Amino acid sequence: MAEADPVIETATAEEVQVEQQEAAKPRRNWLRLIAMLSVPLVLMVAAGVYWLGLQGKVSTDNAYVQQDKVSVSSEVGGKIVEVLVEEGDMVEAGQLLFRIDPEPYQLQIAQANAAIAGAQANVIALSNSSDLTGVDISAAREDIAFAQARFNRVKALWDRGFSTKADYDAAEHAVAQARESLRQAEARQTEARARLATGSAVPGVNPQVAAAQADKATAELALRRTEVRAPVAGRVAQADRLQPGQQVVPNLPVLTLVAEQDAYVEANFKETDLAEMRPGQRARIEFDAYPGLEIMGHVQTIGAGTGSEFSVLPAQNATGNWVKVTQRVPVKIAIDEKSPRRMIAGLSTEVTVYTDDAKGKH
Known part of the structure; x- marks a missing residue:
């Protein structure tokens, strides 16, 4: 009888292990079910949060820094005898740029x-x-x-x-x-x-x-x-023809002045984004050239026509193979803050306009 006791104890341990495995199966099934249900739920919640985050604002990355540019030309013809500025120089309004042979x-x-x-x-x-x-x-x-x-x-x-x-x-x-x-x-x-x-x-x-x-x-x-002066303050650009000895033709531009202090952003929004957009709404401007830089502005004007309307060859849709294309409308965004970095005409930006006033205040 003493030899049979260990056998009985062994059998009992195996039975306990089987019972534990059978008890764990329903638990794993429940965990699997919970995981299967939670993943779609999390995705739905995330999508809902993302969708709600998009409400009250519209964005576009088809936006660029613009600055007023003045083409400077001479009103009289002749030979340039003196040049007083170079490419990239900052000049004040009325400053002498160059002289023509008097x-x-x-x-x-x-x-x-x-x-x-x-x-x-x-x-x-x-x-x-x-x-x-x-x-x-x-x-x-x-x-x-x-x-x-x-x-x-x-x-x-x-x-x-x-x-x-x-x-x-x-x-x-x-x-x-x-x-x-x-x-x-x-x-x-x-x-x-x-x-x-x-x-x-x-x-x-x-x-x-x-x-x-x-x-x-x-x-x-x-x-x-014969003394050509700067009509406005700005930075000298495209001055490659401004050389002593160069013959100047009247009214032919020889350089350009870029008014950097009057920079703004021209953002081309989809026509479907304009329903709630109004002048005066706050806007956030981000720059590709300056990661991390954000400047606040506001909608100044909404264009009077789409970009295609003012193109050299406007689209003609009266044909049998016409395909509807979402049009872009230029929106002028005024910059309300002074930028710590230099504004350069043509810089790519991303503009977010807050059509919900409450969001625009944050």
Whole structure:
């Protein structure tokens, strides 16, 4: 009997192990079931949280930094003789950028001065001419009186028969010539007065003198424009043609000024994102060039047309193979904060506009 006890104990241990394994099976089944149900539930919760996070805001990465750019050109032509700025320099409004050879325009001023002097001398000569003073008119009137008196004497002799027909006709002809001389002298005086007259456009100034003065003013303006100054403050760019000796063509840009202090972002949003977007809504701006940098701004304006409407060749959809494409509308985002990093035109950004005011305040 003593030998049978260990066998009984062994059998009992195996039975206990089997019972434990059978008891663990339902527990593992429940754990498996819980895991199978929890994974979809977690995914659904995560999706719900993500979806709720997207509500009240719209985002786009089709956005770029924009800055006002002014193309600088010369209003007069000529050779560049001095350059005072280089690529990348910051300039203030009114600062001298470069000079054009002033000598041709200085010569034009000299010519204009000579023309003014000539016109003034002509005015003086006309003022002192016999045509204007009336000397010829007085002489013509005296000739008329003398011719008339002689005609009267000849006529008296003719009436008495003591003169010939030839003398009578000669005396009558002399009176007619004297009267014609008076008419011509009066016409010359009228013409001289007209040449000295001034019009309502330039009262008190002879037209010839005024024309010469206008030529001088034009030459002086051209001379002043040989000094090309910055119309606005900004950074010099595209100044590759700004070289001494380079010939400048009027109104052809030779450099560009970028107004960095007036930077903004042009974000191209899908048309489906515009339903709740309004000017004044807060916006967050992130920069690809400066990871971690976030700047707040606001919606300033929403474009008046899609990008395709202002393209050189607008899309023509009146065809049989038309495919609907979601359009992009440019939205101007004003920057409300001063950036610690330099704003460069064309930088890629990501813009998030908070259409829910409560979210935009955070």
